[in-house]
Amino acid sequence: MSPTASISDFLLLLRCALWDSASELDWLDDWNGVVRLANQQTTLGLVGHAALQSEAVRQLLPESRLRLQQQVDRLADRAKHCEALISRMVPALEAEGIETWLLKGQGLAAFYPAPLLRHCGDVDLLVRPACFSKAVSVLNRLATPQAVAEAFNTDKHYHIRIGGFDVELHRRCMAFADAAADRRYQSLEDEAIALPPDDFKLNGTAIHRLEPTFNAFYVFVHLWEHFLERGIGLRQVCDFALLLHARNAQIDRTRLRPMLDAFGLMRPWQLFGALAVKHLGLPKEEMPFFDPRFVRKARRLLRVILKEGNFGRSTTLRQQHTRRRGLSRRLTTLLSIQVRSWRIFTLLPDVGLHLWKQKMKGGLNK
Numbered sequence: 001m002s003p004t005a006s007i008s009d010f011l012l013l014l015r016c017a018l019w020d021s022a023s024e025l026d027w028l029d030d031w032n033g034v035v036r037l038a039n040q041q042t043t044l045g046l047v048g049h050a051a052l053q054s055e056a057v058r059q060l061l062p063e064s065r066l067r068l069q070q071q072v073d074r075l076a077d078r079a080k081h082c083e084a085l086i087s088r089m090v091p092a093l094e095a096e097g098i099e100t101w102l103l104k105g106q107g108l109a110a111f112y113p114a115p116l117l118r119h120c121g122d123v124d125l126l127v128r129p130a131c132f133s134k135a136v137s138v139l140n141r142l143a144t145p146q147a148v149a150e151a152f153n154t155d156k157h158y159h160i161r162i163g164g165f166d167v168e169l170h171r172r173c174m175a176f177a178d179a180a181a182d183r184r185y186q187s188l189e190d191e192a193i194a195l196p197p198d199d200f201k202l203n204g205t206a207i208h209r210l211e212p213t214f215n216a217f218y219v220f221v222h223l224w225e226h227f228l229e230r231g232i233g234l235r236q237v238c239d240f241a242l243l244l245h246a247r248n249a250q251i252d253r254t255r256l257r258p259m260l261d262a263f264g265l266m267r268p269w270q271l272f273g274a275l276a277v278k279h280l281g282l283p284k285e286e287m288p289f290f291d292p293r294f295v296r297k298a299r300r301l302l303r304v305i306l307k308e309g310n311f312g313r314s315t316t317l318r319q320q321h322t323r324r325r326g327l328s329r330r331l332t333t334l335l336s337i338q339v340r341s342w343r344i345f346t347l348l349p350d351v352g353l354h355l356w357k358q359k360m361k362g363g364l365n366k
Contacts, residue, residue, distance in 0.1 A: 072117070126171075341359065
């Protein structure tokens, strides 16, 4: 079977799910290849649902159709439980006078034609730094004693498991290693949370999202940081594209441009924007600062994402790294740094070179 055919069919079904359009796909050359890609990119709910609505599904064996429907239903059921948890946590926090913003995840899922089909992961909540300790106490009351005992703090968030989900409570959306960059970023975040939030309803509960312009910037920075570190799945690019689509009229491009320029992110933004437009179907007029010169590199970016899978878990080197120890692990790390840096170098040479230097300084100790 042709890998190109399975990629083409996978992308077609994904676009149908993103834009709620009927699929004209009447034949699948490699169904197993499509499912493999959908799993690697954490988009099985979306792609599976679109496939079940297409004529192509008729060629599958009845047991294969049933298994696919069951997988899609399980993902939707998990998303329902996640929404129920969020609509329980937020009122509990607000009852204590703690204003809360839902970051990423189910907040972005609301922009999808069928929100329950988006693969859900962790729940990320933001509170003001002054309310952080009080918010931790509220979440602890909602968790089991065992979960409280196993909870932990990192420099980024408080992590606790509630109702079968990992919940990450943030006092800041994110932090930068460089002190000057971090101060710049925190100033932007402080300005953003002072603005009216982008509210939506979840099971009748009003939920805050970050205001649209800063949210677009934050979602992209988070995507970009993960891409540089280990890789991402297409699900994160879908989130980015649908946020831009849904909030196109509210995103202030005159505010957004200096945000991107201040962190040297305009070219990465345009690279991922070209991917969203050419391969995921985002209208180019809804992609701020779209530059057609990045279209060729966007095809290369797509190949990298499809090869690496969500958080790089599909790469052979990543799988070997988790199994090995000692010198063997360090050598695998060294090789992984070379490969990852080279891939990014082919997209943005200066970024790839900087990443290589950065990783070579500390990577061998991991």
